[in-house]
Amino acid sequence: MSRLIDIDELADYLKLKKQTIYNWLNQRKISGIKVGGVWRFDRKDIDNWLRSKKRETSGPAVQDTSDLGDGQ
Numbered sequence: 535m536s537r538l539i540d541i542d543e544l545a546d547y548l549k550l551k552k553q554t555i556y557n558w559l560n561q562r563k564i565s566g567i568k569v570g571g572v573w574r575f576d577r578k579d580i581d582n583w584l585r586s587k588k589r590e591t592s593g594p595a596v597q598d599t600s601d602l603g604d605g606q
Contacts, residue, residue, distance in 0.1 A: 536578040538567070544575050 545552045558564045559573065564583060566573045 536576055538569075538574040539577055539580075541573050541575075544580065547577075547580070 539547070541552050541555055545555055548555070555564070559566055564575070565579065566575045568574070
């Protein structure tokens with residue numbers, strides 16, 4: 535097991551609010567380990583979870599033209 539980080543470190547790492555992480559724990563979107571009433575997270579598990587959420591590209595990029603107006 536790699537180094538365990540606490541919820542403050544995880545929030546900083548992911549650039550999220552702690553409440554978002556608590557919500558994700560409650561919704562079982564991420565997993566953690568509760569040690570002495572404090573949530574801990576395996577950094578390697580978090581990195582693997584992030585990789586699994588990565589959106590792959592398959593083909594040319596599509597340009598968003600919604601803010602270009604109607605061309606007149």
